[in-house]
Amino acid sequence: MRSDGDRLRFEISARDGTARCATIQTAHGPIETPAFIPLATKGTVRGLESAEVAELGYELILGNTYHLFVSPGPERIAAAGGLHGFMGWDRALITDSGGFQVFSLAHGGVANEVKGSGRSGGAPGSRVEITEEGARFQSYRDGAELFISPEVSMSVQAALGSDIALVFDECTPFHAERDYTARSTERTHRWLDRCLAWHEREGPRRQAVFGIVQGGVYEDLRRESAQAVSEAGVDGLAIGGTLGRDKEEMAAVLAMTAPLLPEAAPKHLLGIGEVDDLLGGIALGLDVFDCAVPTRLARHGVALAPSPETRWRLDLRKGRWVGNREPLVDGCPCPACQHHDRDYVSYLSRAEELTAIRLIVLHNLTYMHELTTHARTAIELEKFDAYRSAVLAGASPWDATSKIS
């Protein structure tokens, strides 16, 4: 671990079992954790202006290095004053390394396992060549050959000027054999060293770097990886790679991996953000969670709602909402729920009006923000287990809190 307060300070303010509340202080302000991180994949959170994302209460968003590398390219973003200046966002930014997308192309989709169905992996014609040096692939935009190595990833993230960069790793898929996973994890550790060496020499002074713990579903590999990353001198740790074939295996892999991470550093669970999974991660002491699901669901007309039996999904594309005068979720403070009913939002969604996507994005991001805000309160009250149980039993975040306090 390194702990350069100029880049990042991490202060734990409350504990409840292994769950915790903390503040991650970055060059662009604080992040109160546990926190959900909305994706600004291509330099915007779907349909929202940056100022609106801040108004929702978010202090940290995630930019995708792979997409921004392909278009508009790091030079153009650097010329705009980095991703902050480019998109007019003045709070904290984290960028991924590009590895996840590149290796999803190669492996045909980590994304199609527990990290949410529907992400396209292994697109026709996509070819990725992985060597010790890095990964060579074709641009989805114009077919041009592109190359990402640890050094390229870090230099792109330096150009993006994020407050937190993630190291370039190979994200192994669930179907990878133990041998492949072991060799891949070792290479990821060598890439980690190269990332940190490049960053030490040429990285922005105030940019923090998070390492990524790999090792697939294998406890010994996860243990080795957690140790290697912890000792490498990073500002925080992320849990990456496959977490198993289903939610049960994911829970087991997380329960085994989370305690291997050092207590004093921020812990990021990559790509996981379903309601129950996020609460499970918080219980294990994980701090931040990025996920495409809340915004992707909105595109398909699905709102988050307190219904464990449907995996917290309310499908507004269904015809059954005609004439329904209820808000998407009773008591939700978002504009969709404050001003409109299911009848109208369902109509807009079926009519494929942009307004529908926007209203549901606002709702889903409000819901995730409420979920973590109330989780913080519950931890402070040392009642996180009761809060989690109430949400898992079907309470909204705000109702769950009022039940326990």
Added chain:
Amino acid sequence: MRSDGDRLRFEISARDGTARCATIQTAHGPIETPAFIPLATKGTVRGLESAEVAELGYELILGNTYHLFVSPGPERIAAAGGLHGFMGWDRALITDSGGFQVFSLAHGGVANEVKGSGRSGGAPGSRVEITEEGARFQSYRDGAELFISPEVSMSVQAALGSDIALVFDECTPFHAERDYTARSTERTHRWLDRCLAWHEREGPRRQAVFGIVQGGVYEDLRRESAQAVSEAGVDGLAIGGTLGRDKEEMAAVLAMTAPLLPEAAPKHLLGIGEVDDLLGGIALGLDVFDCAVPTRLARHGVALAPSPETRWRLDLRKGRWVGNREPLVDGCPCPACQHHDRDYVSYLSRAEELTAIRLIVLHNLTYMHELTTHARTAIELEKFDAYRSAVLAGASPWDATSKIS
């Protein structure tokens, strides 16, 4: 003319030549004129929540009877408390009669003449049968046979509960012969009587009705039509139908038609809303102007800007904006211009991000609102000609005002 203050009051507050400022008082509040009317075609202004449209300063929006008739249907909207309740809009609403869309299908597009290219007319397989009784056509949604007559149109608009309904008319195309136009205009007048008779019997007590002056490009027909509509007992008059093959002919038809309308009633120019045309209409004493162009342009990445040489269009899809740090329009108070530059909005637009459409809709509707707000100020100062000249010479609305005051 009828003048039931319960439905609508019209008070002229300032004059400058034939241009005028007025207030149209409706059952849902006042409309300060001259005013541009954004389209809420299918029950939403593209990408905006109703509350946001009000925040932009708009007091009147237009719902499309044809689209809302096809889906979700008048019963569903009536059950939601009318279009106001359905879409959560508590200011004034005007609905068109459905005639324009039906007859665009039949005639292959009035829409393709001066009322803006790009509107699809005469879609393959579309068949419209026009009889004295009304128009029979196929739903674009499911092919079902639909029928609109004067009575159907008025009853749908009654269900929508708009503050101002427009009578059902045949919108003749430019390529129609004089004879066809004359016969069509006469039928339109018979339809007008049927609309008013239905409304008198069964229309909402507080809903005002505007008649539509037809007659194509023929002065005698326009004169007859203006007289027929004026004498029929309407709360306001709209100018409809073809206005000619190009902007010059449109200006001539308007200059000939506008003086035929009674001074004491609100005057609506249907479907016209380009910057120069709108100013021309205001100069002739027209009060309200609806048009799809500002929102449609946004969908294609085009922002309104003070450049007469490009018909006030700034095409953000072009590559030339890379690295451009200017706002879309200097001094514009919209969120896109206040927080972002051309480089970013152009990138978003080329990347087909929803955020781009939204930012440009916000900009374009702000621009149109500024254009009419400053026109009102200029009329009050009796300097409308100077204002119009400054805008036509390339000044933004706010710069034009500061030049003349």
